[in-house]
Amino acid sequence: MEFAELIKTPRADNVVLHRPFHPAVEGTLCLTGHHLIFSSRRQDNAEELWLLHSDIDSIEKRFVGSLGTIVIKCKDLRIIQLDIPGMEECLNIASSIEALSTLDSVTLMYPFFYRPMFEVLEDGWSSFLLEQEFELLSSVTNEWRLSCVNKEFSVCPSYPSVVIVPKCIDDEALRKVALFRHGGRFPVLSYYHKKNGMAMMRSSQPLTGTNGRRCKEDEKLINATLRSGRRGFVIDTRPLNVAQQARAKGGGFEQEVHYPQWRRIHKYIERFNILQESFIKLVEACNDQSHNMDRWLSKLEASNWLTHIKELLTAACLAAQCIDREGASVLVHGSEGTDSTLQVTSLAQIILDPRCRTIRGFEALIVREWLQAGHPFQQRCAQSAYSNSKQKWEAPVFLLFLECVWQIHRQFPCSFEFNEQFLIMLFEHAYASQFGTFLGNNENERAKLKLPQKTMSLWSWVNRPEELIRFQNPLYEANSLVIWPSVAPQSLQLWEGVFLRWNRPSRFLEEAEEERMNIIKYNKELQAKVNALRRQLAEMETDEEAQEE
């Protein structure tokens, strides 16, 4: 297919662009295969707006006389309006945008066409291999091994080709366990707590069914993570009744009789489709400037978004608490083990592991716990909060995770190497990007699409020193502590950087942030200067002493 076929009117002049809190600008609109480009060449403020078609969530058109108006709602929640003179032009442009922003085929997406203008210093596709992770692990314990049982993605289609499992469990046993777990997602290592040797594992639900099927290998596998005489905790992200109902459909939960050393805690986290509803309601509430206070608060409440944040943070704290405070190993799962499970395991690591609070460590966490662990990004991020199509698989599971990280970041502003912009950048790229990183639903699909060969990795770009500078937190000072956030409602806040980003004048806040950074930067300069002068003075003194002697 040629993109040109979809573009009936490639260019329109005298188009007026409206954005909240910006004066309207007149300019030229161009459509290319992957971008909508608006440029205004007025001498006093020449500006260009490049918008990826894949970043467009929905478009609306309306007409007043022959003046057409297109309202474009983006996946990053921005809303822009274009006034296009000429009814035909406007219709053509609208239908082209609609077609180009809803292409079915992944291989037509921009990452397959994007040619980077920068030199690749480090190929992001091989920056975070599980083998490296395992090497680190091997230096502290020999209880685990790297298994290639899933080499051809035949045992579990949503797992990567290599996984870390207890050393005493062989591949044969893993194959059997895979048959006992939903989607073949047998328990694998998610995190090893060096401090006390406890492990966090993740999986999907066991397929016990109504007749209470059991699997000796499964029991053996998870028991292998326990110290003798100690117990572990299974954190099930469904409420008890849902877990019980799941048995009717062949699913289920670990029953006490077969897992006597494990205690099960049901810590409910909403399913992805509920989250999507919540997301849509929240964005709707944030976009309406006319709400009076009561209406705003009741809309905010009705969205339930902050409730989800609190529940998720609480669950993650619970998992972290089991490991760090109780000295127990933990197994986390829900139904499929691709959404709430990953939210909990990844957040628990943010709390427990200082490495995950560095830029590289956080990237590694996302690769390990989200991309390799098979969170279906392609499905979940196909649409954002403005989707009017009937929801199927879309859900802000990853965004919710990022927001929880932001909440912890706010409470521990000096404990993270990255800043808020880094989190916002990840949110944007998960939904629309020139990079191939978030394409596909799992490693299997990525391998089939040959993404590493055909597209550029987000990490290849982000980790370039000139880009990293924008994402570094100048307040960062490594701390090796476990950081326990407060989950009281009074301590949680709406993530304004995402949800109010386009809805309020932000100049003063940005300038203030800049000033904060300047104070820190200036402090470092002064420190350096004082140290240098001090050294100079000391040298002079020793010189003098030497002369005197």
Next chain:
Amino acid sequence: QVEQVKLLDRFSTSNKSLTGTLYLTATHLLFIDSSQRETWILHHHIAAVEKLPLTTSGCPLVIQCKNFRIVHFVVPRERDCHDIYNSLLQLSRTAKYEELYAFSYNPKQNESEQVKGWQLIDLAEEYKRMGVPNAYWQLSDANRDYKICETYPRDLYVPRTASKPIIVGSSKFRSKGRFPVLSYYHKNKEAAICRCSQPLSGFSARCLEDEHMLQAISKANPSNRYMYVMDTRPKLNAMANRAAGKGYENEDNYSNIRFQFVGIENIHVMRSSLQKLLEVSGTRGLSVNDFLSGLENSGWLRHVKAVLDAAVFLAKAIAVESASVLVHCSDGWDRTSQVCSLGALLLDSYYRTIKGFMVLIEKDWISFGHKFSDRCCQLDGDPKEISPVFTQFLESVWNLTEQFPQAFEYNEAFLLQIHEHVHSCQFGNFLGNCQKEREELKLKEKTYSLWPFLLAEQKKYQNPLYNPDFSPELTLLEPNTVSFNFKFWRNMYHQFDRSMHPRQSMFNLIMNTSEQNKQLEEDIKELEAKIKQRNGQSDVVFVKEQEQTAHPAPVALKIPPCFQKEQPPMPVNDAVRTIEGSNTADNRYSELVSEFSKAEPAVVSLEYGVARMTC
């Protein structure tokens, strides 16, 4: 003194507590826990003491403070508890001004310092700064002896064309004699903010002198002959007042006025609103939705928004239309003070400086007779007179500082400290209900002024992000008052609940770094001077040697402490960066720990634990 008293964590659901000794002094309640940490509570800060039913561990005593601290003690013996309860009741309720802390507080200032302290804020100077008296406005001596209005200050500024008979006539037509006077003068726009109380218009009464008075105000503005009359009450309330012979201005009787209701609720609504808010925010194990619906039902943020909306309306009338505005409510000392002072704060950047904010409070709140004594319950009085009107004003200012982080010289700590002292009765400024009363109490001789003390420690109250060039002298601050901009003020209402605050404070870090930068700049200067000196000396070796023998010590002595030993970079910040109290025990999910430790049928107790933890 009672020993073995337990201090409970207000938000913990487990019975975790600190054990220590409770002392009652003449002015404070003091609790020292086993690790020698001290908790001081001023008796005047105590708003309510409550004895809860006896439990197995002792008699619980809950103390609520006006600064929103709530402490929960458990006293082992009921008798002791009863004694403490009774003493606190007596100590926290004062019948006479002379018994308040301010009259016994002795900060070791001599008499002239005390006098100087009271002279720090000079309102005559302030009116001069605004540009009055001038061709249109003059100082009136009508109220010199508080004869016309007892609750106004002696010195009042009125239009030159308003003669004494007009003033007297107008004052008779206004509730409590509070006739229209100047509150703020905008010299660039030549427009004025005036304030008064409601007219005694009833259904049809009119008063020619009052009509003249308003006309004089509008004529005193050469740029716009129309003036706004803002009635800050909801229309319904104002209409109800007509039945009692009060009411609002009839547009037909006054020429050139535009009348406007702005709908701020009265002190009783505000009192119960804040009460509801505190009930919600004080709930243990609060869910997000209960918090948000509680916030909504309390109406508190709606009220704060209403106040700020009114101030924006006022400021725009002046800055955009150059129109003078007359503001009133019922008596003109609550809502009127809020709106006039906030309006001036938006118009004039002087009030966004530390000194300027003090002046603003002295002018629009203290001198114009906001009834601090009644509203803050300084003396044991009518509980229906208590209302958080001033707190609401501070909260509105806080909201502005959040939207304009670089526009204010002062920081949040300054607002909190002022709030603390409005209730502490430690300084004379806020005692009493009006200037006349303050003079009768001889506060300037017998007590101290708060302002010099705040100025002396102003480093603590400076906003490190402040940019004096942010808005030139008289540019309007235009806040966005869309609902989502108003947030729950956690640092005010949970000031003492440490577990709710960020564990690393960005604010403190920036404060200290900025402070340290100043020190470093000094250090650099000193070092450079020293190096220069040495360079000079090495040219003339003899001189240097002589000097050294002559003064061997001073060089070493002069070195500021931070040079004496090698220190890691950013020494000041280390303390700030350390994570304060970050452990599970401080948090809501912590209760699981105790659940874990119990050997019980696993699933049941754990689920209970989880349920408790999240509910």
